Amino acid sequence: MRHDLWTPSGEPERYELFATSVPEGASESTDGERPLPVTRRQFCQALGAGVLVLLLREVRAVQESGGGRRAEIPSMPREISAWLHIANDGRVTVYTGKVEVGQNIRTSLTQVVAEELRVPMERIHLVMGDTDLTPFDLGTFGSRTTPVMAAHLRRVAAATRELLRDLAAERWKVERWAVEIAEGKVRHPASGRSQDIGELTRGQKLSRPIPDTVTLTPPTEWRIIGTSAPKVNGRAFVTGEHRYTSDLKLPGMLYGKVLRPPAFGATLVSVDTREAEAMPGVIVVRDGDFVGVAAPSTEQATRALVAIRAQWKTTPQPSSREIFEYLKKNEIEAEGRSRYVVGSLEDGWRLAEKQWQQTYTVAYIAHAPLEPRAAVAEWKDGRLTVWTGTQRPFGVRSELARAFGLPEDRVRVIVPDTGSGYGGKHTGEAAIEAARLARAAGRPVKVVWTREEEFTWAYFRPAGVIEVRSGMKGDGTITAWEFHTYNSGAAAIRTPYAIPNQWIEFHPTRSPLRQGSYRALAATANHFARETAMDELAHLVGIDPLEFRLKNLKDERLRAVLEAAAHRFGWGKPKTAPDRGMGLAAGFEKGGYVATCAEIAVDRATGEVSVLRVVTAFECGAILNPDHLKNQIEGALVMGLGGALFEAIEFENGKILNPRFSRYRVPRFSDLPQIDVVLLDRRDLPSAGAGETPIVGIAPAIGNAIFHATGMRLRSLPLAPNGLKGETRLP
Template sequence: MTTNRRSFIKAAGSLTVMFSLEYTGLLASALTMNNLELPEVLRRNPSLSAWLQVLTNGSVRVFTGKVELGQGLCGAIAQVTAEELDLKADKVEVVIADTRRTPNEGFTGGSFSTENSVLSIRYAAAAARRELLDLAAAVLMAPAEELQMADGKVSFKSGGRSLSFFELLEGKKLKSEIRLPLQLKPKEQYRISGKSVHREDFKQMVVGAEMYIQDLRFPGMVHARTISPPSYDARLISLDEAGLNKVAPVLTVIKDGSFIAVICEDEYQTVKAQQHLSAQAKWSVSQKTTSAKSMPELLKSLTVITSKVKTASIVFPEEAKTIKAAYYKPYVMHGAIAPSCAVARYKDGLLEIWTHSQGAYPLRDTISSLVKIPTPQIHVTCIRGSGCYGHNGSDDAAAEAALIAVAFPGRHIRLQWSREQEHSWEPYGTAMYMELEAILAMDGRIAHFRNSVWSDAHYIRGNPGYLNLEGLRANPVVQKANPAGSGGYRNADLYYAVSNQTVTANFFNGPLRTSNLRSLGSYANLFAVESFMDELAAQAGIDPFDFRIMHLEDKRAIEVLERLKRTVITLPKEKNAAIGIAFSRYKNSAAYIAVAAQVKVHPSTFKITPVKLWAVVDVGEVISLDSVINQIEGGMIQATSWTLFEEVRFEQKTVNSRNWASYPIIRFNDIPEVEVEVISRPNEKLQGVGEIAMCVTPGAIANAINRACGKRIRNLPVGEQLKL
């Protein structure tokens, strides 16, 4: 056993408090746990029955207002519930966001699902444990301290009579409230939490089971498609419907201003009708103007709001010799593999919607305003989509399906976007431009740093007019200027110990529709920051690892870098290949990650091959080890695709990247090997992991390219730049 005095006292003290509260009840009214505070969503929804239900078969049903996006949320919830109630994980059923059944937890995103929702469920399960033990103590006429839980039953520790959870409740709901003081199971007794458990959903994915919104079918369901304008500002002049029924038997065509939808019994018939009407529609098109400006120049010319994010205590000495660099990230799309889809039915005054939106309740509010139906008469059920991590076309498809269902009541309406619609009408991740400048002291340390960031909005949900169809209707809702937000400058300031920092955020309203995409502004900002850190290290003549470590005071940050260094420092050098590194603490307040990327630059073709990626991560307490590793691996691969290949191409307000040929993404033969090391800190705060790998991967790749061939990449995607 190896430990230190501080760690021993910390762990022992925590154990003492836990034992006192749960197992003896002593001092429960006098003591409070300073490190325990109920999440805000539990304070709004304190009723235990809103979160947990005991089923007749001995299982427990859990209700979460969050959505499973592939991040392993349902598995993590099952694990913490099973842990607190001494169940097997497969005895926990998880119901995701549904306005009829689950609490309102807003949107899923920002790596908050584990940090907030899983923690809320843990507390709810602990409250259920308390209620069940109290009920058993009354029935068995014994102190709760003499009872134990196992496999959905409560029994004497010494053996003998046992009662199932269902018997204790006599078929009724859990009735207590989730309140403090509340004792969680001591982590030293964990059996499931922190381990990797079997995920049944993986099997369903592999065998092609019907589990996604695109698979959803109802008896008597009909199919709808919409006809999209050629560009953002095009409006319908005329629509020739003559000959339509010769193409396909159409149930109805719905027109509301420039919003057009067609409904048929069969999906293929609907596609043919859509294609016919698209060819017959005439649209107004705005006068196109040419511009010789580069994208960074264009973005800078669009600035509408400028604010100081961080101001240095000492004014930046303008006369000093500085190191400067500018970086650019283009518009990128979510690129969901299956286009957006929704099902809706309006019958007897009730509007039902099935969607892969990231928020059931917020979407219900938006649709209520759109169709003028009160929210109690709208039910929204979230179903898994094909994956996107952010705000793609799901809300638009749900709103369109709702509008169509109200116009064609009585039957389920399935609305499916085409690939072209998904590519050209989803909200993109905004283009960004960053100008960095620094002064190095004589010892190589950063004495002054400043960063100017240009960004459009990273979040438009709820902004009036944010849905495509709102601007197309006969009485259009004009979208307000995009809201400025902290996502634009997330991670733009250094986590490194540099006291004199100035960060300026410049927000513009750009030519394309944008909203949140995985990691928001952190991807671009950390691409710039971590590329710049390598440039500064080279200028100072210091090893990139050492340069970063010398600017860090946080021991957890230093450890992820030191572990990564030990992993890659002894690897043999390969011809035309090199390794680059990058580091981040996500949002400068959440999980830690250090990444190394090995790339090979082919000298004759200048093709870049990503060979291998390594990551060392510290996410505090780990609930499911496999899920953490899966998220890091997936994030690094997606970020590699963004870095090397992805860019939305457009002219004025017309998107040209309308398929996978014009918007290439990484393919299987380009995917690098990935190795992830997870530092487990069970006594530290839970931290989300879904977005942290996106941010550091581009800097590591760019730094590797520079070391391999001497070419500094400052504009993304890398593409053909090495040939120039």
């Protein structure tokens, strides 16, 4: 049993990746611990002349405690996690296995390289998520790009800068300290000599590992990091030029469709594909329970699919009505089970003057990325190349290699900048389907999932049950805290409040639906329960919810965001109207600190709950790009509002009942509250990622505001899928 739930390598994700099919051994290592996809020599030859700088790291045994998953990398003495190349024309190319899914890391990573290399951003190009060209990377999730990859690239770029200084000093026979680098040029002011870095490196064939000590530009001297640089290549997105995977077209390419079972757990009894096979240009593939078609257009493929007659055997499946009882009854022993104990609950209960307990639940929800899963596969010369939108290009490469019995170096996965993921694109279903069809067709095949397929056959954010029990002194000092999460996950399960006696436990359970990562993972569920409970406790002892939190809180960074949000929001002022209410919530996850205040209104006639305004204060260390950070926070709040108020997957006996946008409500323009973001820039602290954590405060803040408005305590997410109409408790 693990006791330390949060480690810098992001342990909770490892559990929450359980929707994926990670091969034995290799892929569950931490970032970077894999051999090169091609040999370094081949790579250098492919790049041609120029300067290549590699970030090398000491190799470690992979997954020391993984029981049977141990993997050593004997041939590679050191490991590479990022590299950078300067071509003869001075263009800088940076290679990283991270992918761009809308979080704008293509921009922030370009900024850090530009800063350290002293080269304008326009001259830097990032090659991302291409398993033949970029170093191994575990995946783009867990808010790891900023703390890990940005830090790596800063070191790579800074080392390159010093290499350029050496080159210039040697060429000009001057002291290296006298060489200046700015705007892509090296200069020697004393003699007036100046050269573009491309001229300086022309004809050179240099390859250098990064020395152990590299001088990074201190935050006080940043000129590019910390500015709101606009989205790199933004023009291609507003003109429609950018090609997502679903937009790609190869010569001779066919369009593929896959026959889906009528329900989860169904198996194929018999299938008649004769009519489909008779259609001109149509190829039908049958392989076990896999039945798919490929045709010259999507329409023809769809018609062929409809013409297939299949009989399936179904088995009874649980339904959403009974999901919470199901989870409580189906606890399992599994990896990821964890417990965190502080002091003794017995002592805590003895000291408590008031005792209290409650149960909270959260529903399964869907990521619903606007670009559904898509892949284009091509077999050529014994190699498989797949373009696909995934957050784990190397993971999908492993899935493909295993599915087709190929060594990994015969598989290439390329990830074009993708139409979002939110944790929902860790897997390679469409990639495998396209590759199966392409192999049979002998031509490239594109598979794009329909919205209904995406809502049904992708994976979901786990549903969960959370039981909280607490004891307090009469003055509101919490003495005991017991917290049990069933199924949702362990992310942010620990309380940030200073409580002397705690028992916190994550209980894995069986899940009737396929489940996996979702933006912020279980931090949303655990914060919802914890921050609603904190509100309930505050009311129990008659203390203002802000004051109550501050009273039980020692963490200065969390106090800072809580106070900043409350101040901007005007916390403590009376209600602006009878059916309005204000609530707050705070939390910490993945290196980021967040506090959110919300004001809501309830329409008594319709029961509708609207969120009028939201203030979120966020602190994640030194800010790389303030506007893109704000954009992520605003986006997380809007997305979180859906899960807070109305999003829920409904299912019955193996079928999803609301697999369309017309039946699954997501936030729209009219749901948008007034949003005010307060950024706390801590240049004295390392930067943490920010794509996820800002989502965790909105649900409890809204729930607490509903209580303030109506006196009704709602303890299930979504809080008000049909508004509060019919709520008998509405006073």
